[in-house]
Amino acid sequence: xxxxxxxxRYASPATFYPLAGRMIPYFAALSVLFGLxxxxxxxxxxxxxxQQGEGYRIIFIHVPASWMSMFIYLVMAFWAAIGLAFxxxxxxxxxxxxxxxGALMAFLSLWTGALWGKPMWGAWWVWDARLxxxxxxxxxxxxxxxxxxxxxxxxxxxKAGGLLLLVGVVNVPIIYFSVKWWNTxxxxxxxxxxxxxMAQTMLWGMLLMALCFWMYxxxxxxxxxxxxxxxxxRHTDWVKAELAGVER
Amino acid sequence: xxxxxxFADFLAMGGYGFYVWGSFGVTVLIMALEPxxxxxxxxxxxxxxxRQLRAxxxxxxx
Numbered sequence: 001x002x003x004x005x006x007x008x009r010y011a012s013p014a015t016f017y018p019l020a021g022r023m024i025p026y027f028a029a030l031s032v033l034f035g036l037x038x039x040x041x042x043x044x045x046x047x048x049x050x051q052q053g054e055g056y057r058i059i060f061i062h063v064p065a066s067w068m069s070m071f072i073y074l075v076m077a078f079w080a081a082i083g084l085a086f087x088x089x090x091x092x093x094x095x096x097x098x099x100x101x102g103a104l105m106a107f108l109s110l111w112t113g114a115l116w117g118k119p120m121w122g123a124w125w126v127w128d129a130r131l132x133x134x135x136x137x138x139x140x141x142x143x144x145x146x147x148x149x150x151x152x153x154x155x156x157x158x159k160a161g162g163l164l165l166l167v168g169v170v171n172v173p174i175i176y177f178s179v180k181w182w183n184t185x186x187x188x189x190x191x192x193x194x195x196x197x198m199a200q201t202m203l204w205g206m207l208l209m210a211l212c213f214w215m216y217x218x219x220x221x222x223x224x225x226x227x228x229x230x231x232x233x234r235h236t237d238w239v240k241a242e243l244a245g246v247e248r
Numbered sequence: 249x250x251x252x253x254x255f256a257d258f259l260a261m262g263g264y265g266f267y268v269w270g271s272f273g274v275t276v277l278i279m280a281l282e283p284x285x286x287x288x289x290x291x292x293x294x295x296x297x298x299r300q301l302r303a304x305x306x307x308x309x310x
Contacts, residue, residue, distance in 0.1 A: 055261035
């Protein structure tokens with residue numbers, strides 16, 4: 001039999017652990033590079049906005065944080081579905097590793113949104129469809145972490161948490177389309193695939209910041225996933241070998 | 249290329265300084281603290297698992 005490339009191999013923690021360890025520095029470096037380029041364009045080069053003045057520059061973090069808060073949730077729901085369907089060990093570790101980063105992104109989205117809303121709308125907070133559904137997303141992240149932390153057996157925790165994630169996934173399209181479905185105070189999307197209402201430098205600044213946040217989330221989630229893997233697989237031979245190797 | 253006339257202009261953000269720097273400040277803080285906390289947890293976990301492993305090996309050797 002020929003030794004062919006097998007994707008399933010990487011679903012095994014023993015293979016994933018060293019691979020993740022090698023990839024983290026690259027994702028971290030990419031995040032810093034994209035971040036510096038994005039901040040340079042967004043904060044130093046991009047012109048002012050004719051309606052919002054310099055306050056618009058908050059979007060360079062508000063939009064990437066909001067995108068990531070939704071995207072991370074979708075990735076977690078994907079892992080939860082895989083875990084519930086195929087009972088894979090890696091899935092529960094990935095949802096656990098991603099949840100805190102997703103919660104922080106949802107918090108940053110709300111925080112920067114409040115600081116933008118005060119000067120532009122005159123209110124830190126309004127019960128608008130977009131804002132309310134994003135707040136529910138933050139509660140879903142916190143609920144997932146609290147629920148899984150409250151169950152001692154990791155397998156049962158993964159199952160209960162996975163169900164919560166799958167039920168809550170309905171909220172993501174609600175957030176995304178809220179500005180179309182309802183008459184919201186929150187403005188519609190400034191970026192879309194066919195035409196964009198933004199200046200070129202603003203658009204590039206925002207896309208670079210989005211890449212920065214994306215690489216950041218991957219790096220920090222992999223870092224956390226490695227810790228969870230050691231903890232959960234501590235009785236296996238590969239973890240014992242790994243720990244003995246670290247000791248040398 | 250640079251849009252700003254002076255560093256003071258940059259800091260003032262056309263009167264939106266508090267809101268812009270309040271947003272960026274908290275974001276930078278979180279994106280610095282989160283990896284530091286995660287790395288610290290990893291270090292502590294590895295140290296604890298190594299202690300447990302050594303204790304197990306001692307018990308089986310006796």
